[in-house]
Amino acid sequence: MSMAMTDEDILDRVTTIIEEITDIPKTELLPGKSLTEDLEVDSLTKIELAVTIQDEFDIEVEDEKLKELKTVQDIVDLVRSARLATAS
């Protein structure tokens, strides 16, 4: 994976993954959407999302961080910081 990844690139891949997992059209997956309230992502699906994102971006995410994920943008932020941590 190229390290030069913009937030838009990350958002695009994250929303592709969410669409695949939830069957919610990507066009509805705006950054500010709440995972639980707007997208009705349940606890197991949230973990599935985390597992898939770790696989796709080849990053490690601590369980504690998962609990803090509330929105689509939170996932993008998490991926960005995890990639920086992996790169450093």
Add this chain to the structure above:
Amino acid sequence: MTNNQVNALVTGMGMTTPLGADVESTWRALLAGESRVSILDDEWAADLPVKMACRAYQDPAEVLSGAETRRMDRCQQFALVAARQAWADCGAPDVDPDRFAVVIGTGIGGGLTTIAQYDKIIAHGSRRVSPFTIQMLMPNGAAAAVALELGARGGAHAPMSACASGAEAIALGLALLRSGRADIVLAGGTEACVGQLSIAAFARMGALSERAHEPQAASRPFDTARDGFVLAEGGATIVLERAEHARARGARAYARLAGAGMSCDARDMTNPHSEGQVRAIKEAMATADLGPSDIEYVNAHATGTPAGDGVEARAVIEAVGNHPLVTATKSSTGHMIGGAGAVEAIFTVLSLRDSVIPATRNLDSQAPDIKVNVVTGTPHKAAVNAALSNSFGFGGHNVTLAITTA
């Protein structure tokens, strides 16, 4: 089994197999004598002593959503595909959910999931394990997924009797109707174990054919040169319904599940014994109020192993006689393990419906220990009013279904 007077009709059928993505395409391919054994060129197969199997004609991912595919083991996917077909075929009626049950057997269950998730632990650690792993690997997962899909609240059961599981599920479906627990049951079997470990393990037992130079001829039940079965994957389900329930809603009936027999050899884990098979066959006929002379056709379990086919042929002759026509459809489909019994129950129903018995493929030279009357060459056209379908499994499980015209 109690109350043989409860009339159980087959009102819906569904399947996905190596020969086709549904009942009718599979049946056409079977009657055409096709075989879809393929050579496994996957990286994981490189080290295997046997590199052939019958994969499903249609990958279930082609008809299931992404979420369904990811959250269900492949054996559950086959079951769901077959169940949706069968339910649509019976007219998808509004039924009392508390009187509607599901019974889906499997021989191995979510083995591919178990291995895939274990591989993830080894490669990346426990945090990469899917949170859906347990519901994917649990052997009752297929029955539960189908019950969830169809809203069947009268019970979801998962009999496990290796290669007899699909037939046992149907036998238990009949028992649910006859005991008064249900008015309608969706029953069948499923298997998805074409993978490195299962092939290595079956091969180590000497159960698989090694005829790799001629894969389409590898599955050859009853033949002198038979040397084992060819592993296959797929699933099938039928809708069984009390006749009064079916009539009240004007349902079409393909056939009647007239009786079922179940026994255990209790002699050896893997070597079959005709005595137990005879008991299952006789019980199937007795519970169907049929005598040996009524049986015109037997869909044999016959997998193509040197020991198994001969034992079954002796059991059929002892329990029924040498008059029925016998066919071994695994010669075309390969061996779908827990799915096989349900697939073959449907083939038996279709023989009654269409008055035709499929031929046994690859039977070039009938072995001297096979004294039954095997249909070979081309399908045999004949009206069939009463037939048996045998399914036997490791563990000494024996199940025979008795099917008659409605």
